[in-house]
Amino acid sequence: MPKLSYLKALNRALGDELERDPAVFLLGEDIRAAASNVTAGLFDRFGADRVLDTPLSEQAFTNFATGAALAGMRPVIEFQIPSLLFLVFEQIANQAHKFSLMTGGQCKVPVTYVVPGSGSRTGWAGQHSDHPYALFAHVGVKTVVPSTPADAYGLLVTAIRDDDPVVVFAPSGALGVREDLDFGTLAPIPLGEGRIARSGTDVTVVALGHLVHDALAVADELAGRGISAEVFDPRTVYPLDVDGVVESVGRTGRLVVVDDSNRTSGFAAEILAVVAERCDLAAPPRRVTRPDGAVLPFALALDRAVQPGREQLVAVINAVLEDR
Amino acid sequence: MPKLSYLKALNRALGDELERDPAVFLLGEDIRAAASNVTAGLFDRFGADRVLDTPLSEQAFTNFATGAALAGMRPVIEFQIPSLLFLVFEQIANQAHKFSLMTGGQCKVPVTYVVPGSGSRTGWAGQHSDHPYALFAHVGVKTVVPSTPADAYGLLVTAIRDDDPVVVFAPSGALGVREDLDFGTLAPIPLGEGRIARSGTDVTVVALGHLVHDALAVADELAGRGISAEVFDPRTVYPLDVDGVVESVGRTGRLVVVDDSNRTSGFAAEILAVVAERCDLAAPPRRVTRPDGAVLPFALALDRAVQPGREQLVAVINAVLEDR
Amino acid sequence: MTDLYRTVRLIRRFEERAIEFVRSGEIVGGIHPYIGQEAIAAGVCAALGPDDVLTSTHRGHGHVLARGADPARLLAELMGRETGLNKGRGGSMHAADFALGILGANAIVGAAGSIATGAAWAARSQGRDTVAATFFGDGAMNEGMLLEAFNLAALWQVPVVFVCENNGYATTMPVASAIAGSITARARAFGMPAFTVDGQDPEKVLEAMNTAVARARAGRGPTFLECVTYRFDAHHTFEHRARLSYRSTEEISTGRSRCPVEIQGARLTAADRAAVDAEVESLLDAAAEVALGSAHPDPAAALAYLYAGGA
Amino acid sequence: MTDLYRTVRLIRRFEERAIEFVRSGEIVGGIHPYIGQEAIAAGVCAALGPDDVLTSTHRGHGHVLARGADPARLLAELMGRETGLNKGRGGSMHAADFALGILGANAIVGAAGSIATGAAWAARSQGRDTVAATFFGDGAMNEGMLLEAFNLAALWQVPVVFVCENNGYATTMPVASAIAGSITARARAFGMPAFTVDGQDPEKVLEAMNTAVARARAGRGPTFLECVTYRFDAHHTFEHRARLSYRSTEEISTGRSRCPVEIQGARLTAADRAAVDAEVESLLDAAAEVALGSAHPDPAAALAYLYAGGA
């Protein structure tokens, strides 16, 4: 079977949707030359009207996409760096997200925002290394963080076809992931449906994006020591597959969340909260996250120290298993 | 004893700090004419160099304040509406917040951002009614939401004197609160120290800002029915008084959080998460919040329906007490 | 001529009645009255065709009415009724009527210009002949996101007309204290033609707008119109209660001396004018009756329309 | 004359060596080389006095070196060492040296202009004579927050000089496809004088900057300098690996034909030039030795400096 990389899966999803639906178009910085490689080949295939290179005017082009969506298009914006989402937070959370309710359902805003290379890109330091998915979940903008090439394809396709704004985070730590698969099996994946990436009985590890792969590696390692860890990948941060989380934790009775973002009011906090509301646990749950307020320092060892790592995850799983 | 209103307390804090420290200055829209009343009289007292009316350029004037802070000033920005914080999210979360770490401690950015009238202002509808404190807590920017006039004074003074950026939310529902007090007792209040607003033994109700008053009213009501509810007001959303919350919940064994913002990854989620990590509960905790993704509809009854209300709180407290 | 008069008169009387409804509590939260600026909405919208679109502002009733929205449904919206343009979900600052190409008032100053630009670009890429008009105030000229939109529109030759209503103030901030350089120079610097128009005279506005629309339809890109006007009333009705001192009484009376309703009215015979006035009053009487008689939305449906697929 | 040569030569050689350290893996994450643009940093910084301040960009090594920062500490920063300007916490895109008034490189295009404006305003309000210089690229001319800063600076007559390094591209985006109107017209529209300068000649840049600084110090507000230049190397070292086609080889060789190091070098005698070159090499040899020998920061202190009071 051919191998598909995560990055190539995003590229394929964009190409397929551009092909399928004339309302779809792409805009963003350096997407013609495909500086991030996500749009490689698409300008040549679809031309300047469908692959629109923009000036450095993130706020205006984000609203521009909203306007185009109001007029019937399905724009897909590529943002080069995650902090650009801070810059356009008003345009997404306060404009695109709110049009439907505010107008009494007169319109819809099907815009997709893609950030290939979210989180830490080695050496890009403080202003380029964030993972702000929880911010969008909090304001209620649909948010996905795929972990595998097939999910990257399927969730991006669904995001584009969705009639609401959707933010797609493609963690830089996942872009290189490759998967053997039959391309014919690539298909849309519904938002809000998690996936048991590995089943287990002793503890549920909820992980997102690139950390799913770390969680799987840790689960492998622990299996050798007789510990059976289940890895649950929610795939969508909002809407969240609460039932899926609850079902898994209901079986294992123990919960660890690993989340490459800040702790306070983050993704992990929400998982702990829904589990507290709905499950009985055999031990207190734990979060493995970036520290609060984290700004990623440049020096490599420091950058790594701030992100959740496998050793930390192992230690926390062990602690949760020993508890009570 | 004289009565002090919450709004007047903010005004007094600004006046006192302008008086005390020549490095303090105010900037914002219509603060000369004091359209929001928060800066009433200050232009006449301190002049145009210390009370700076700005053009409608929120992004530039937020960074301008950062620059002034780097040069030794202590700017205080008034934002007319909460969604302006969305517009300047990059400038606060990615610039002001990050300078200290990124420069290896070469500088500090003591800027205070004040939003008088956060949350729903009756009739201001979708784009003017948010309560985005959890967003700042998540990225690690110090965030306070005072509930009383004395706290409004004391926390704003502390925010201004703090060497880091601090966001101060003054909920519109609290601006009219008045308190009998001896003005001589007004004093700075440390960030990160909560307050038991009412002690009780059966359940801990964690509330913030204007909702503290609702929680107190509900506790009064329940007292008549033999239920003893403790009301805990964290005052600061970040840094959070985790020990204070844990101490209270440790005593009561039950937790309800009432929070005028969206549920997912919000303030209430964080409270549930820290309690899940550290406390044994006699019943599952509950959140009374705005619904996820909430956009406040204009029509009054709908606007009210989306915000947490006293009846809802009573019902949830009763449910938590009946549980298990 | 009569049409323009009908429009300015309709807007004026709508606003005066709306202010009364604010006083009486039927309209909750207040409004930003458009009084004094009616000629701009009237002239701009008279130049638009059926497939054209517009975006509006916090001070948007005039734009919506001039574009032909039903005054009863606008009033019902201001009163938060189910029959309102937005089913009572939007209120004064978000009034929209997509059937008429009104993509919505926007409560964030400077936000709508780029939305209108995107809509106009999309229509053109779909092969439609649409022109977009986007209204904003002098205050918006300092919002970076609007300035960015000027660039996108000029760069891509988008059929959009930028209509700046320079009423001298952004809330309490005078233009001279807020804007370095000049408004039209700023627009021209982004490579589009910019003109200053007498914003008190609907015919002057219409004339300038006709040229701008023709240019846009011919594929020659955006035009910028600075319409010089004066806000006769408060920034927002809250100012009726708060005392904010930023305009002298002399200035206000000079400003009011050039009234669009009078300027356009003087072009009609007394009889014609009286007929239009009566027509407007009965239209607004009927509108008030409909609005006041309309149902309030059900609080259980507070989050209807939150997402495209339903709540 | 010699000083300007020393600066451009220092920057050039620093960058060439830094690129080697990227290749060898000593510098992690890559850099945005300043090669070809050295005259601008050299000319601008030569006009600044000791109390002046500056802000820099993602392509900032030249600015930092021209302002007099220790090359060893800059290199150590790029290598993430504890002796780095930012103690290894900032890296290439955030290099700062507050002791020299370098308020930091900024990785967000267009963000620093308003920061510099605020710093200059603050200094003036404290009675100091400070002028701020703020560097940015042609791409930043489309960022609304920078345009907003132009307005604040001109409105309040802030002593700041806006230095636009027009190197023809924002990453792969040519200026002509990105900017409607002209760069200087845009600046002038905000009410400040704007000049186009030969950005390959350090003396021309210095001359223009001297005038701008004098104007600012005299209390006459901001000036805008468009320095026309060419980026000789990649946008970022990642481009050394990725094939991005957006510039023709002819264009690149024409662009490289006007080299600031050669232009300024030609003004020195061969002997003087050789002496400076040798001086620069030994300075950089020493810098490399210091940087490579410096300790890595302790991961346990990863969050030191996160808040002013400590972690």
Ligand SMILES: Cc1ncc(C[n+]2csc(CCOP(=O)(O)OP(=O)(O)O)c2C)c(N)n1
């Ligand atoms: C981005 C933004 N900043 C501030 C406000 C608050 N505000 C509402 S209207 C207004 C003044 C707008 O002035 P202008 O654009 O001249 O329009 P006018 O009110 O004069 O019609 C302000 C500051 C806002 N709604 N949005």
Ligand SMILES: Cc1ncc(C[n+]2csc(CCOP(=O)(O)OP(=O)(O)O)c2C)c(N)n1
């Ligand atoms: C606001 C923002 N948008 C996009 C980027 C990604 N980015 C980094 S440098 C760059 C190009 C900048 O071009 P220009 O301002 O001309 O400077 P140059 O690189 O040519 O020196 C881009 C798009 C960014 N860092 N910040």
Ligand SMILES: [Mg+2]
């Ligand atoms: Mg105005």
Ligand SMILES: [Mg+2]
């Ligand atoms: Mg450039």
